[in-house]
Amino acid sequence: MGLLDVVKPGVVVGDDVTKLLRYAQEHKFAIPAINVCSSSIINAVLEAASKTHSPVMIQISNGGGAFFAGKTIDNKNQKASVVGSLIAAHHVHHLAELYGVPVILHSDHCAKKLLPWLDGMLDADEEHFKIHGKPLFSSHMIDLSEETLDENIRLCKQYLTRMSRVGVTMELELGVTGGEEEGVDNTNVDNNRLYTQPGDVHRTWKELTQISSKFTIAASFGNVHGVYAPGNVILRPEILKNSQQYIRDQEKIPDSAPFPVFFVFHGGSGSEKDKITEAIHYGVVKMNVDTDTQWAYWEGIMNFYKQKEKYLQGQIGNPEGPTKPNKKFYDPRVWLRAGEETLARRVTEAFQDLNCLGKLVK
Numbered sequence: 001m002g003l004l005d006v007v008k009p010g011v012v013v014g015d016d017v018t019k020l021l022r023y024a025q026e027h028k029f030a031i032p033a034i035n036v037c038s039s040s041i042i043n044a045v046l047e048a049a050s051k052t053h054s055p056v057m058i059q060i061s062n063g064g065g066a067f068f069a070g071k072t073i074d075n076k077n078q079k080a081s082v083v084g085s086l087i088a089a090h091h092v093h094h095l096a097e098l099y100g101v102p103v104i105l106h107s108d109h110c111a112k113k114l115l116p117w118l119d120g121m122l123d124a125d126e127e128h129f130k131i132h133g134k135p136l137f138s139s140h141m142i143d144l145s146e147e148t149l150d151e152n153i154r155l156c157k158q159y160l161t162r163m164s165r166v167g168v169t170m171e172l173e174l175g176v177t178g179g180e181e182e183g184v185d186n187t188n189v190d191n192n193r194l195y196t197q198p199g200d201v202h203r204t205w206k207e208l209t210q211i212s213s214k215f216t217i218a219a220s221f222g223n224v225h226g227v228y229a230p231g232n233v234i235l236r237p238e239i240l241k242n243s244q245q246y247i248r249d250q251e252k253i254p255d256s257a258p259f260p261v262f263f264v265f266h267g268g269s270g271s272e273k274d275k276i277t278e279a280i281h282y283g284v285v286k287m288n289v290d291t292d293t294q295w296a297y298w299e300g301i302m303n304f305y306k307q308k309e310k311y312l313q314g315q316i317g318n319p320e321g322p323t324k325p326n327k328k329f330y331d332p333r334v335w336l337r338a339g340e341e342t343l344a345r346r347v348t349e350a351f352q353d354l355n356c357l358g359k360l361v362k
């Protein structure tokens, strides 16, 4: 059975999200989740997925949503982040089917202080559900890893209850991912906290499963947000394996049954490829890619500028003559396109790294 027998092109929601993630876990691949903050970037991600026949995840961060709406809009009560995220979501909805690829539409890290943003998106999911019988987003992330485990679980249960009514999947975070992202700086955090305990995964899994099975867990196993020079933090994917086994043992789930947990790999940029493969074999079904695609987008534009530098110093006048126009070089559709091409190439590389490439081919 091919993947297109399991899910159709377009935004994947409800039970289909679980089916897609289960298919990925069974076939030992993970889907890259690419952060987007503009229509140009969304299109480049869809282009890469379409050309390579691969399923993809598109995710919008709080800051990315605000940027989508425009930098000068007041973000009081998360208004700009909410509206921008909804615009991005609708953009994806209009295009995913045209590009012929299944897309998981997701919102990224949401710390406690940003919950009004999540509330705004959930309002839209409920509204969408009333009209179309399905939510706008496939899934949302709630990141309470800065809180105590009790508080993390308490709020996750509350939100999972709300999400499960409209078929939205929840992603949560356990332990601390190193580095810095969306205003949370964990660069100096104690190394022990960078590794999640199997007992914590089990407790969380058990409490949430009572509400719904539609959740994924980003457990830290030494991963870091962003790209840093090699340091003293070491990726230990076996933590994921141990957690799966611990739950199986505690709950008497046979080894022949699927893994109990869908794991998410945060801070995938710059990770060693063999550790990625190992993590996938322990149940990782999603890997976030942001820093590397940001660089790829910029790299295309930078190289374009370097190549055409003498054509980009004024509207008129270049090596071919002092009256020659340069419009076809500074038109945003030309230089932004250069960024789209290199971004699409980097997304294709992510498909390769995660064994996700070409999974839509029968």
Ligand SMILES: [Zn+2]
Pocket: 109, 143, 173, 177, 218, 266, 267
């Ligand atoms: Zn994270």
